[in-house]
Amino acid sequence: MNIGIWDDVLLRVHEACTLDDVSVTTDADPEAGTGEIFVSAAACGFAVPDAAASGGERDADGHVEGVNAGGAQALTLRIDVTDPEGVLVAHGEASIGADGRTGELRIPVDQVRLWQPNGYGEQPLYGVRLTLVADGAVMDAREFRTGIRSLSYAQNEESPTEALPYTFVVNGKRIYVRGVNMTPLDHLYGNVTPEQYEYYVLLMKRAGVNMVRVWGGGIIEKEHFYELCDRHGLLVWQEFVQSSSGIDNIPSQRPEFLELIALTAVSALKAKRNHVSLTVWSGGNELMSEPNVPSTYEDANLAMLKKLVETHDPRRLFLPTSASGPVQYITPEKGVSHDVHGHWKFQGNPGHYELYSDVDHLFHSEFGVDGVSAVKSLKKFLPASELRPVSMNDSLVWRHHGEWWDTYDRDVELFGAEVGSDIGVFSRASQWIQAEGLRFVLEANRRRQFKNSGSVIWQLNEPYPNASSTSLVDYYGESKMAYYWTRRAYSPCFASAAYQRLNFRTGETFEAKLFAGAHAATEGLTVRSRLLGMDGALLHEQTNAVSVDGEHTAHAGDLHALVTDAFGALFLLRLELLDPAGALLHGNDYFFSTLEREVYAPSLAVGDRVRLTAAALDDWSAEDGRLEAVTRRFKLANDGDHAALHVHAEETTNGWWMAADDLYFTLLPGESREVTVTCRRKRAGGFLARDVGLAGDALPELVFRSF
The missing domain is CATH 2.60.40.10 (Immunoglobulins)
Known part of the structure; x- marks a missing residue:
């Protein structure tokens, strides 16, 4: 690490023997209501003057593995399992073998309370206490909190036979991934507090996120983060620490690097496999053997990591990299996109809508849209002279705080020159387009559930004060507009509209396709669609009955309405999903214009008409x-x-x-x-x-x- 010691430092005083290489994983049979906890561990000795006399060899830390590592003592591992209320529900015991290991022990748990991903149920955690006993004396003890659930992986619907399994199945139910990418919360990792981790995990939970990808350009996070993910139902996609990040895409084959990453990988595997939230490993970020071609298991670097996962955490999937191909970047070309990345920019009107309506990728593990940070945050790091709307081409200060994420020209094109008159107007306009562009991608992907198995937004957070970026939440913890629109797009029950552009001239027909979905099968739902003027006038209304199967997004019908002068320069489509009793389950507003250019400019000319x-x-x-x-x-x-x-x-x-x-x-x-x-x-x-x-x-x- 480039900053020295940044995580907790502990001093442990050992008895003659200690527990090491502990693995606690789980499985379940949801239909039978039973679960299993699998435990394995090793015993190591510290009190032996001569390694050969004990029948073992000293490792790099100077301790000795083996049943007689602590002398001629008989070693026993006791396992006690308590339910979420602390009541003992299972017990197991095993002797330590001659090799100093237990082998894998199976502890059955009846009437199990299943751990579910966020949005699919609760996250009850069972206590697992391991006690190492030598001739009746306690040598060491470890305590873990874990959930009990089944985890498997399946290919997508209509998936090519050669594609990897991108659908995650928890407790027998396919989970549509509603994810975010997370970078370190601060460039100086030691600055991050437990309270910050909790704040961001709760932000994810409340936004309906069920998976967080810990990006390979960052770190293996602190234990506290994974404990929070266990408690709040966030599935973790954990990458090993390597990333191209636009510099060198080919995974390193240098012997000294392979030795180092193997050491860090084994350390990560042994520590993180005990978290029920951990769902999938990946070799790293954007590793490519040639341009636009992700590396595969054939790469020596990734083959080594795959073998380490199979050795130390065999129940979990290892993906070679993200994206995993066979092409790296999103494309309208059919049949070549499995897991893809991109784009990170709004693709224009109508280009954004035409592209994302006509793609067939199986999984979308990184993409985003950029937007300017809150003015409250900008004031904390920009000098007064730079608190102005500006293109990053014209300001080295803005360029330093987010060079790739210049939205000035985009926002002028959509809002007109007035967007450059005030920093507050610029920030809000930029965030509007970020939210609009991101929402459309999320909804377009979800409309293809489970042909597409999920979306993972780039990104949740920023580790540095950027003036503009693709984050949902800026460095100072201020949630952007895109955070709340993502929250609606990630709702368990949802309605969405598919459209091809943001502007419809007077005399044209406004067209949109209407969709609805939910986590659970539900009949008797209604999608209510209303076109409304900015004065609240009702321009068009219709209702469409729809039922959902809990797995797929259902086409609820189409909307066609003639655009007249009554629509004004700016109008909205209000889409609402109603339950069988007529209660509101979900709502979305989509904004359209009758103008040819600067389609959202009318939003800036409201004056004091809003109270x-x-x-x-x-x-x-x-x-x-x-x-x-x-x-x-x-x-x-x-x-x-x-x-x-x-x-x-x-x-x-x-x-x-x-x-x-x-x-x-x-x-x-x-x-x-x-x-x-x-x-x-x-x-x-x-x-x-x-x-x-x-x-x-x-x-x-x-x-x-x-x-």
């Missing part, structure tokens, strides 16, 4: 009793005569991280909505340490705004 009010419905209440996390409900209303677009909130003391159950929604004239806001005290290192304690004893202060 947004916010009323607190209760006082701040503490989740934990210590005012570390507080919650409050608000009622937001629009008393004006124009739609309040993308209503959002900002916490102004800078001492709290903020998240809500919904934000960046639109209130038409006369509409209101209740939201619940949760704020957590900032407990962070790095550049974020400046914000710690800024709030003092004060509670959060919020300001609500519209676009």
Whole structure:
């Protein structure tokens, strides 16, 4: 590591013998209601003056493996399993063999409570205590918390026979991946606090994320992160630490590198295999043997890693790299895309919609759309002279803080020159296109469930204060508009619209295909579609009955409406999924224009026609009793005569991280909505340490705004 010691340092004092190489994994039979915990371990000795006399050899750490490593003692491993309430439910015992190992022990658990991924159920964790006993005396003990579940892998529907299995099956149910990529939370890894990990894991959970890819250009994360993923149902895609990152795509074959990565891989395998959240290993990020051709298991580097996974964690899949091919980048060419990466930019209007509506990849493990950070964050690292809308071609400061992610020309094209008049307008407009572009990709992929088995967004977070990037949450923990639109796209029950462009001229027919889906089979659903003007006028309405099978996205019907002068320059499609009783399950607003160019420019000319009010419905209440996390409900209303677009909130003391159950929604004239806001005290290192304690004893202060 390039920064020295960054993780916890522990000093352990051993008895004559100690446990080593412990493996705790699980399996289940969901139909029978039974589970299994598989345990293996080794015993090592420290109190032997001569290795040969004990029948073992000293390893690199100076201890000796073998049943007699601690002298002529009889070694026994005891295993106690407790349920999530701490009640003993299973027990096992085994003698340590002559080689110092137990072999794999199977501990059955009846009436098991299954661990489920986020959105599919709860995450009960069982306690597993291992006790090493020598002649009746306790030598060592280890405790683990693990979930019990089955895990397997399947090919996609209509998958080519040679394709890898990209569908993850947990407890017998195929899980559609709703994922994010995670980079280190800070470039200086030691700055990251347990509170930061918890904040980001909870952000993922509340956004409906069920898989996080720990990117190969980063690190094997701290134990606390994986423990949080266990607790909150986040499946982990863990990459070994190698990445091309646009520099050198071919996996290194240098002997000294292979030796080093083997050491780090074995260390990671032994530590992380004991986490129920760990789901799949990957050799690294964007490893390619030639341009646009991902490396395979034939590569010597990846073949070595594959063998290590088979040795140390044989129940889990090893993918050679991400993307795993047979082509690297997304393409409309048919039959060549299995797991692909790209794009990371909005592809224009109509190009973005034409491309993502006409692809057939099996899995989409990295892609994104860029957007500018919140102004609140920009003020923390940009000098006053640079707090202005600007192309990165014209500012070395902006270029330094996110060179690839220049959205200025894109946003001027869609909003007009006025987007460059104010940094707040620029930030909000840029975030709108990021959210719009990303949502369309997510929904297009999900419409092909399980021909496509999932999406993994690049990316959740940033390790550095970037002025613009593809992250859903900026370095300072401020959630962008794309976070909340991703949350809607990842909802367990959802409705979505497929369209080919953002503008329809007067006299043309507005066209969209309507879809619905859910995790569980449901009959009697209704998709309600309304085209609405910015003044709230109803332009078109229809309802479509639909049933879903819990596995696939159902086509609910088509929408066709003649665009007239009554539509105005800007109008929206409000799509709602209703349950059999007519209650709202999910809602989405899509924004369209009748203009030929600068299609979203009318959104900037609202003036004072929006009157947004916010009323607190209760006082701040503490989740934990210590005012570390507080919650409050608000009622937001629009008393004006124009739609309040993308209503959002900002916490102004800078001492709290903020998240809500919904934000960046639109209130038409006369509409209101209740939201619940949760704020957590900032407990962070790095550049974020400046914000710690800024709030003092004060509670959060919020300001609500519209676009």
